[in-house]
Amino acid sequence: MERLLDKLIENRESGIYPYHMPGHKRRPCGGLGHEIFGIDITEIDGFDNLHQPQGILARLQERAARLYGAEESYYLVNGSTAGILSAISAALPRGGHLLMARNCHKSAYHGAYLRGLELTGLFPPVLEGYSCFDAITPGQVWNALDADPGIQAVLLVSPTYEGRISDIRGIAEIVHEKGIPLIVDEAHGAHLGLAGEKPENSCQAGADLVIHSVHKTLPALTQTALLHVNGSRIDRERLRRFLRIYQTSSPSYPLMASIDNALCFMEEQGKGAFRRFEEGYGKMLKELESCRRLCFLPWEKGVQDVGKLVISVGDTGLTGRELYDILLRDYRLQLEMAGDNYVLAMFTINDGPEAYERMSRALLEIDRAQPQGKRPQSADRAGWFSEGLAAPGISLAEAWDMETEEAELSCCVGRIGGEFVNLYPPGVPVLVPGERMTSALCEKIQGWMDQGLTVQGVERRGDRIVGKVLKNVQGYGADRG
Ligand SMILES: Cc1ncc(COP(=O)(O)O)c(C=O)c1O
Known part of the structure; x- marks a missing residue:
């Protein structure tokens, strides 16, 4: 199958002179060279148009849909943010009523603001010992929908930032029983269900709209994402309208080539890469079992995602921030985030053995060096949320x-x-x-x-x-x- 990157390189080497945008004219400038500028084009002949795809981009999107088990997929160059804004806008009328997990990303709130939506917050349980949110359960969704028949769509995030995975299949059945659509922000799960791997992704599990940040967990450039649609509950023309509104009118070809590149890699080599990833990650977790003070959220398929290493400071007496700083300063390991009493390190299929070895060595050493701490770790990252969205009646x-x-x-x-x-x-x-x-x-x-x-x-x-x-x-x- 044709590859966008090959076509861009062919164009770069073709001798065709660019009397068109972008202004760098495919020539090096400053520190940025031929490699990147040479493939950065606009919608010239033969390269299709993302907002009305009929050629190569249409075919690439069809391939993405096949890979994820969706009926239709859209390439996004403005991140999952653009996908979430478009999904919310298409799924509900202006001023509509959305049941939304309280731990959704800010882009979901921005969508609700832009469309004047009424929000009902769905509060995930707090994961004991880690003070972060756990996954939303089917029972919670059922109760919320039962309590308010006016709800017109449901939006959840799964996996969460920390890797908690919801039972989307069970939730989709409940939501569909009410005849309304389910949107899943699966920004952190672009690797799910590929190459026949379990757990399945939310397209396969029956969600109507699913958003993936390709850049978060697959080897792709920042800003790359996908929006998938299934079934008849979403008006696809309306969805495309909002994609045109929220996405740039100058989609970046290097970004789109990077989506194509990552998906091709997954299609052709994903099985082997995933197996090596799971082996490396699993081996590291096994080694870390000998820690006496630090604790780790166990990796459990369908419950806690592979690659999201949530490290609780346990009773070391360190705060999350202190552990994060030690790992960076003393071991040159840059983590994804620090919370009150835990830190998060992300691993993906593109990590090699060094990633596991260095993390394992560092954490074992830190764990041994820590006397039992005195500081009580009662800090709670989740329990302090307000009791409900718009509690005082102001949306x-x-x-x-x-x-x-x-x-x-x-x-x-x-x-x-x-x-x-x-x-x-x-x-x-x-x-x-x-x-x-x-x-x-x-x-x-x-x-x-x-x-x-x-x-x-x-x-x-x-x-x-x-x-x-x-x-x-x-x-x-x-x-x-
Ligand atoms: C759960 C979740 N959804 C959506 C987004 C937005 O994704 P993007 O940065 O691809 O726009 C993020 C970003 O961190 C996120 O964590």
């Missing part, structure tokens, strides 16, 4: 457009938040505009900032932390959370 769509004022964090308690607050990464909002700010949340924000974690949406000014609350809206005054 996200209304709140984010209302007038705000700055207030010192201690004075925010009981007030209604006017800005998203994200503990970053992963970009799951800990506060959504329109939610009440509890004392637990404000204390957590203070604690995270004191630990040096990145908190977006509040600002440190000298020794004060300042947030944004709705002006002229007093909230509840007293803290009920």
